[in-house]
Amino acid sequence: MIDALETAERAVAAAEADEAEAVVLVERSGFARFAASEVHQPTLVEDASVSLRVVRDGKVGIAATNDVGDDGLKRLARRAAESADSAPAEESFPGLADPAPLPESGGYDEELAVLGPDDQARLAAAAIDASPFPAYGYLTSGVTRVAVASSRGVRAEQELTDATAVVLAAGEAVSGWAGRTSWSAAGLDPAAVAREAGETAARTRGARGLEPGRYAAVLERYAVAELLLYFSLDSFNGLGLLEERSYFSGRLDERVFDPRISIADDALDPAGLPKAFDFEGVPKRRVEFVESGVVRGVVWDRETAARAGDGQVSTGHAPPPLEREWGPQASALAIAGGEAESVEELAALVGDGVFVTRLHYLGIVDPREGVLTGMTRDGTFRIRNGRLAEPLVNLRFTVSVPDLLREVPGLTREPVVVNASDFYGARYPFGILAPALATASFNVTGTGSAPGI
């Protein structure tokens, strides 16, 4: 793998600009995707990309390439300059970041880093072999090098490892799902993932329908993570707040959730997929979104913080250079755990309701109100008398996330990292630390297909 920081420094040196900042992502990854217990989409990737942001007479332009040779970087510098020259000067541009000490963070494991195609195939086989039903899913591991260098003296680099095993154990009228992600090889146990998926699947035969209506519910950590991810896109984002797309607009310091709900972004927590800095080289900081039910804040990058004024500074959440217009993003969501030792305890708290393992295809219906729709799948059950009861068909739900979090009878004690990357584009691992939770209000608006292939 190439040296990310050295490449970033060469890109900055090649820049024809008043100021320049280069972001380099280097990837070596393997993906053993399987269906019906056979690997059908094996993918090995070796890539390195450089994004160069230049400032010329107050004008800003960006260009990117994966040709990291000297000639490639010269062409990159020229295209970045042309981009800048085509734009009017940006009076609100806050300038590039100054260098700052970076926090210590984990996120790299040599044992995981050396996993190669044979290992990835072997680990996929472990999942397939342990599944009591035909297995669908993937095993992936990879190494990502990230570096940011700038003409202002920023020199930030980090090497990250990540691995994820996902198994859908499925057959005729049965399906169960499970996943694990980790930055260390020790956290990787594909066979355990397959067993968990298989155990869920075995309980889904004979799924029944359910009348639409509001139900109490227990959401497994997979479902919690996905709901919060979609809610975060507009609501935990400084740009969303400035543009009044965020549910938090006008609600800062109000109690809007159950006091049991605390949500933060904590990229430094080694239980997640840690990172030390963002894509401007700014150190990561923990940001509280919700403390004991009270709305506290959002994440910022330098540009949105400058626009916000009132003393806001970057929290270390600048997105990748090619995604800047989306605004700063929470990329290490952490939902605090509660008192329950297990999802069974949560079911006992709920008494009568539904149990949801996993969600499918969420859509944002109304960002300002935090309204999402989607389907449950691969492990939906009725809860009766405080216990998991008969399996259910997939449920269509339409929920306001704030309503769902307004009355939360309990959460499991230990949040577990859930992979949040679908691996589009360049690899950059991120996950969500999520517990399972019980809610008093889960709005079922329809039913879909039964479990199974």
Added chain:
Amino acid sequence: MRDLCASAVEAALAAGASYADARALVRRNQTVATKNGRVEAVRDVESEGIGVRVLAGGAWGFASDRRLTQAGAAEAAQRAVAFARAAPGSHERRLAEIPPAKGTYRTPLERDPFAVPLDEKVEHCLRAEGALAHPDVKVAQAFVQAQREHKVLVSSDGADVEQELVECGAGIDALAVADGLSQLRSYPSAHSGWSAQAGWEYVESLGLEREAPRVAEQAAALLRADPCPAGRTTVVLDAEQMHLQLHESVGHPIELDRIYGMEAAYAGTSFLSAGDLGSLRYGSEHMNVTADSTMAGGLGTFAFDDEGVPAGRQPIVEAGLLRGFLTSRETAARLGAGVGGSMRADSWSRMPLVRMTNLNLEPGEGTLEDVIGEVDDGLYMETNRSWSIDDKRLNFQFGTQIAWEIKRGRLGRMLRDATYTGITPQFWGSMDAVAGLEAWVVSGLTNCGKGQPGQSAHVSHGAAPARFRDVQVGVRA
């Protein structure tokens, strides 16, 4: 690039592959975006590399490398074979026989979008966005984008294909905010506008500046509109929402790899089975759907797909009856029908997957006014806002940015937050009118997700407004 691909195929065969193909690709993207009078993004992105796909021991292997060099090609080929050999279990994957693909193709265009100076693109956006000015519009934005993809495919089956695909597109959005409400109105769609395989003339034909005042007015008016009521009623969908409806509830279910479970863990499967071909009633007699990778301007247009299968036009649904699937050489061989033709990869670093090309609902008769005119009481919905569909593509819930009541054949009051929901075959079975060719339009979208690792496909759809009876609307949280 052709020599590199040939070397990679040779290296793969030498390493023991029974089949190999290599795709070398150089891509350039350019995006200009403005927001509230300032330039939000001017960027120019290039990516290049080679992907080598092999069959070894009956199993697939795929490896990619950014280096367009002999070393990069050879190493990718060897790694692909090694990965295939490492695959657990026994495999026997077969490919449908095709004649060796030979040829070149280039998107016909009038003005190369990369020859348009960046400052002209900036000016185009600023003018369009300036025309969105309105006291209630808090965020006005405009963007243009262009992509050129030069790719070469060489296979051990004799494929030798070189193609250059050029596309561009544009769009505008107005976000109106007041009194705790926010409403987004977009043109021509909410999802990165529309794109086409064409030159800059396509962007100019969209008329962003012309449409902007209407878009801004409607965004502001939505703040004062009533919410869409709940109930069952007749719904007329505009062509843009029909594109989304077609995409989600027809395009994805007919992908044969999904039907065979290959996407089960992620994007899902399909309510269809391979045995449904020729017998399943998908919708009403007004439903005629065609997949056409030869359509001028479509984002799914090419001479050969990424397996070297020639482009073609095939019926998918005829008078409501299922007639075709989207296939690969592998899935076609398994089905025992066809030869593939829908395999596309979103980059050099991804394996081709079965993807939509250009999927069209064939036009019916009459105008939009005719379709609305026969509705005594219903809703007209325009421009997709939200979308969700289950893993078998049965239960869907979609929302639009704007709607109007229809009373006695005429549009009435404007409504906000409109949603509708249904079950795919019942919904298409309730379609009793499709407007004619004069109302038929094509759009191209660039964000169709599938696969793990994920891939975003660029696909097009053609449709005219259509009418559906007895639809559940106004789903609430």
